[in-house]
Every structure is written in structure tokens, then in C-alpha cells.
Amino acid sequence: MKSVFRCLALVGAVAVTAIPATAIAQEIAVIVKTTSSNFWQNVNRGAQAGVETLDGYTMSFDGPASESDIAAQVNMVDNAINRGVAGLVLAPSDPEALVPSVQRAYESGIPVVIIDSALAQGAEDYYQAFLSTDNNAAGQLMAQTMINAVGPEGQIAIMSYVPGVGSEIGRVGGFTDYIEANSNIEIVNTLYSQSQMATALNQTTDTLSAYPELDGIFGANEPTAVGMGRAIVQAGREGSLVALGFDGNEDLQQFVRDGVLEAIAVQGSFQMGEMGVQTIAKLLAGEEVEEFINTGVVLVTKNNIDSEQAQNVLY
Incomplete structure (x- = not known):
């Protein structure tokens, strides 16, 4: 398990956790691979649902026009860090290119939750949880x-x-x-x-x-x-x-x-967004979270497409 204190202690910013979540409106930035896909829009809907269960937080959603525009995603992450977001939920478009920005968030005392795609091996110290399909x-x-x-x-x-x-x-x-x-x-x-x-x-x-x-x-x-x-x-x-x-x-x-x-x-794209922002809130509250959270997959066929199990993940 990981706690945000591991991140904050490194930079001497433990005092950040002393601010109650309800004291001020804090932004949780959700940055995905692209905003032009229904999959990522469903992540957005999940994140919106998740932030509605939290007191004192707002949520922003952003991503490049194309998954291959890695430089644009790097800029979005850097901009979020520069404006001092409370936390970051990130679906990295490239396992290597996003590592320096995530490290910078870590060094700035900003907790990071990675969703969908892993970062390169060795970057695990810079984020607190990974939410994904196996x-x-x-x-x-x-x-x-x-x-x-x-x-x-x-x-x-x-x-x-x-x-x-x-x-x-x-x-x-x-x-x-x-x-x-x-x-x-x-x-x-x-x-x-x-x-x-x-x-x-x-x-x-x-x-x-x-x-x-x-x-x-x-x-x-x-x-x-x-x-x-x-x-x-x-x-x-x-x-x-x-x-x-x-x-x-x-x-x-x-x-x-x-x-x-x-x-x-x-x-479970909806779950990635919903659980992503909720995990950030737990970290900011000093709670421990699992390092890997499996958001699941459902095999949908003509025989079960109308079942409750399938309808809960289709979008």
C-alpha cells in the first residue's frame, strides 16, 4: 500500500495534508490520452460522478485531440502542475515521455494516480496508485x-x-x-x-x-x-x-x-474515472491505497449484451 505522505515527506510538504478537504475547493486534474474517443469521455463521466461524492473538490478534464500527440499531453500535465492542482489522474499516452512530468508532480507534493496504461518500469516511486484493466x-x-x-x-x-x-x-x-x-x-x-x-x-x-x-x-x-x-x-x-x-x-x-x-x-472505463478521483481524495486525506486496483473487463457477446453485467460497462 502507498500513502501520499511518502510523496510529501520527500519535499517537506507534509503540512499540505493538514488542510481539510472541505476547507477550500481543490482541483483534481484528469488528463487522458485523447478527448475524441467515447472511451475517454466515459472516463470523464466517471470522474464527474466520483468528484460529486467529495466535499471541497473540483475536477478538470483534458486530453489531446489525438493519442499520438504525446507532446501535447506532456504540456497539459506540466500546466496542471504549474497551476498547483491538488492531485492528478493521468492516462499516459507514452510510458517514457510522461515520466519526467510525473516525477515533477511527485517532487511538487502532488499525488498522482495512473489509469489505463502503465508508465515505464522504475517510475513506480513517482505515483501512488495504478488503476487499470489487467x-x-x-x-x-x-x-x-x-x-x-x-x-x-x-x-x-x-x-x-x-x-x-x-x-x-x-x-x-x-x-x-x-x-x-x-x-x-x-x-x-x-x-x-x-x-x-x-x-x-x-x-x-x-x-x-x-x-x-x-x-x-x-x-x-x-x-x-x-x-x-x-x-x-x-x-x-x-x-x-x-x-x-x-x-x-x-x-x-x-x-x-x-x-x-x-x-x-x-x-471499466467509468470506474477508472470514478475511482481515480476518489483515490486521489483518499491520498490527500492521508489514507493508504492499494498500489494496483483492477478495474475489470467483461466479455460481451450477442448472448449476454443485454445482461446487467454487460450494460454496466457498455457506453
Whole structure:
């Protein structure tokens, strides 16, 4: 477990914790990978719900126009530190590039909670908690689902998003390792959309053309899976191959209902935002928190999409 006192003691700022949370309005900054995705907007809704349960706090929400605009996210974090936010909830777009800014927050006595994607190994001392899907386990779950549907042999493709991002490393790494260890399925390629739907659509179209006998395909995040699904429909390939997606916006839900996608793995995005700001408040109150908090994943298929469990995470 970690406490914010570990951070504050380093810089001699323990007196900050003596201010009751209700004494002044304090800003909790939530900075995500991009504001142009339904997934991150659902994180925003969760954060808003979370801050409403807290006395004396406000919440700001920000992120770049694109997940690949790492420099913009670094600037947003630095600006939050400069204006003296009470705490920071951050979904880092790059595991390395955000470390200096998070270290600076640490040295400024600002508690940091990381959500969704991990920072580089060695940065653990600079933040107090990590809230995320267990992406490796989620990737393995989707690989097991693929094997169950395709069989022990065949050809599949992986449509990934931003190489090197913590969630991508765990999710696609877990998927790939499980496929290789538990089947004779060949992974014919792994392509990166940079989380751009149009790019994923074009990449999937090219893949379907290059591999007309493809047995399965995995879209590893929301915009990638949406582009993949649209390409499958345009090629008339729905039902002729096993397509799996990740995340759960309205487009992906409809693909499941229509049989374009066999299943989607849906993260607790709302929970990341809600629990993220609440964890910051606990740290500011001097409470201990778990270093890793699993926000979970639900495998959604046509058979369970209307269940309470699925509806609680779909957005």
C-alpha cells in the first residue's frame, strides 16, 4: 500500500495534508490520452460522478485531440502542475515521455494516480496508485476466445493501436503469447492504427485482400476495432471470419448485435474515472491505497449484451 505522505515527506510538504478537504475547493486534474474517443469521455463521466461524492473538490478534464500527440499531453500535465492542482489522474499516452512530468508532480507534493496504461518500469516511486484493466489477462482472454472459435490451427491478424503504450504491450502481448503457447494458429501480421479509425479501416481492408482465407482478426482498442468492423462490412466478410474487438461504444455494440464481431472485451472505463478521483481524495486525506486496483473487463457477446453485467460497462 502507498500513502501520499511518502510523496510529501520527500519535499517537506507534509503540512499540505493538514488542510481539510472541505476547507477550500481543490482541483483534481484528469488528463487522458485523447478527448475524441467515447472511451475517454466515459472516463470523464466517471470522474464527474466520483468528484460529486467529495466535499471541497473540483475536477478538470483534458486530453489531446489525438493519442499520438504525446507532446501535447506532456504540456497539459506540466500546466496542471504549474497551476498547483491538488492531485492528478493521468492516462499516459507514452510510458517514457510522461515520466519526467510525473516525477515533477511527485517532487511538487502532488499525488498522482495512473489509469489505463502503465508508465515505464522504475517510475513506480513517482505515483501512488495504478488503476487499470489487467491488460495481459484481458489479452489472454481474447486469445482463448479466438482459439475456441477458430480451432487449434488457422491464420489470424492483429489490428493494434499505438506501439509501446503500456496497455498495448500488455493486451497485445498477452494475446500473442497465449496464441503461440496454446495453438498452431499463425499470426500473419500485426498492424498499428495509431488509434485512428480511418487508418484501421484501410489497414483491415488491405489485410482482408492480402489474406482472403483469413480465419480471424483482433481489433485491440475502440477506434481500431470500429475501423476493423467497418472494413469487414464493406468487404462483405461478416460471418466468414472470427472478429474480436476491445472496448464497448455504440458502434461496437451494434457490430456484436449484427454478428460482425463475435465478442468484445469491455473495460471499466467509468470506474477508472470514478475511482481515480476518489483515490486521489483518499491520498490527500492521508489514507493508504492499494498500489494496483483492477478495474475489470467483461466479455460481451450477442448472448449476454443485454445482461446487467454487460450494460454496466457498455457506453
